[in-house]
Amino acid sequence: MSIRFDDRVAIVTGAGNGLGRSHALGLAARGARVVVNDLGGARDGTGGSSEAARAVVEEIRAAGGEAIADGANVAEFDQVQAMVERAKAKWGRVDILINNAGILRDKTFAKMSLDDFRAVIEVHLIGAVNGCKAVWETMRAQGYGRIVMTSSSSGLYGNFGQANYGAAKAGVVGLMNVLHQEGEKYGIRVNTLAPTAATRMTQDLIPPDRLALMAPEAITPGVLYLVSEEAPSRTILCAGAGAFAVTRIMETPGVYVPEAERTPETIAARFAEIAGMEGAEALPNAFAQTDKFVAMAARAEGIALGLSNKESA
Template sequence: MKDMAGQIAVITGAGGGLGRAHALALAKRGVKIVVNDLGNAQGVVDEITAAGGEAVADSTDISDRAAAAAMVEAAVERWGRIDILVNNAGILRDKSFAKMDLGDFDKVIAVHLTGSVNCTKAAWPYMVEQGYGRILMTTSASGIYGNFGQSNYGAAKSGLVGLMNVLAIEGAKKGIKVNSLAPTAFTQMTDGLITEEAAAVLGPETVAPAAEFLVSPDAPTGVILGAGGGVFAVSEMREAAPVSLGQDATAEGIEGRWAEISDLSDSHHLAAAFEQTRLYVETAAAGEDA
């Protein structure tokens, strides 16, 4: 990969687990790090500086919009720019939806989704002005595929994919690339949710290479990359080939041709929402001409 030395990164939730692994990995590449965490930020800073790197600790609650903006502004005042934002901070409040207190739903959304929005909104104008930026969202298989007892977490993580999709489009002409990491790792947040055998394989350091790649100068954009245990795989939303029902465009018509409508053997990826609109209009018109 191209040299990243001298770049500036803000990493949220970097006091332990995945965030710490990302911070240590990027610091080894010469990236200067703002280690954001409500807990052990200084401990990670000490690790980085002991290894010859440069980092500062930050204890901002990223769900506080003004505080998140101040954190980013402080980084720019200190080092002159911000090149990388890794939205990693998160919490869990797991319960089945029937038993979940909506206050816990709100808390998870506030940290994962709104916190990422707050930090990204603060960094965006600086990245636009300098014509360069790399933003990494942290999604999850729970948001992509679902998981029992994680309606709040899954909603937040799915929302981050939607945010990435839009920002990847809006940032394309501004030199800003936006991606999502879908990690599976043993951390304090997943303690008790992963077996001991799996935990031995899924160390946070096995995920960090994916984060490094996704915020690198030659990174792709609009990509969801799964990572864990040294294994990596891209996920994406795909759509079946559209089917025009013509005069039979009724609920009964859908039911009758459901096998065809739901057949993903000839699926495709759509680059943006209006590409779907164009495709549907063309398919409808072709159906009328048939």
């Protein structure tokens, strides 16, 4: 199987440097027409310049590809919507969106200002929302779309001093879960990348000998698969240093506790059983958990259940 993007139009946010640049170059090398979006700000989101985006566009054109630069601030929906309209005016469609733009304002939660918390949420989470909203109707009308969110191990597992970043990066996973369900019948597949790479975001957080193994280009092949025609959906792909893995949010089988025993002491006494991972599974949607718990209660109490609202629809 050869993965190509001929006649596809892609938007990559935060594509002036690091991972976004690598993704944009990778898409263009396989035939995509690419909108290279970058506000050109500093790592903390201050300032702005179009130089980085234009430089990536020139790289793509020098290699024989097609690309345009765009300086939209992903935290501003009107600017993102205008970017999408420019792409459609030039190439007629938008097939791929990679939400990669991000900033860092790291501090311990005790020292972090709410302004710094909001700023990071606005770029990482609301920026992803804005991008998805701006392309959503186009992708629905086309009957085709591929969207990638960018999460992080900080969002999946936590990292000291990154409450704002971790909250935003966990938030995009929730966004993916819902958009996967809402976009499925329109041919829209939505996935999440959780990368770790040597970029300006990590240059002073990871020792140099480790950074030497963590080129952004080692991650891009995974992203290209996630936006390909044969892509999965609702997948969290973790990548770094040439290694790839999948994270799944799992739920244990659980335990039904009869009403007469439903006390905190019972939960404490049976917590190891409640938390036991044998038989754990990834649930397909929120109502799967509701149906599971209700079925457990009904079995324990000898109650016959009718069809759920979803099953009877």
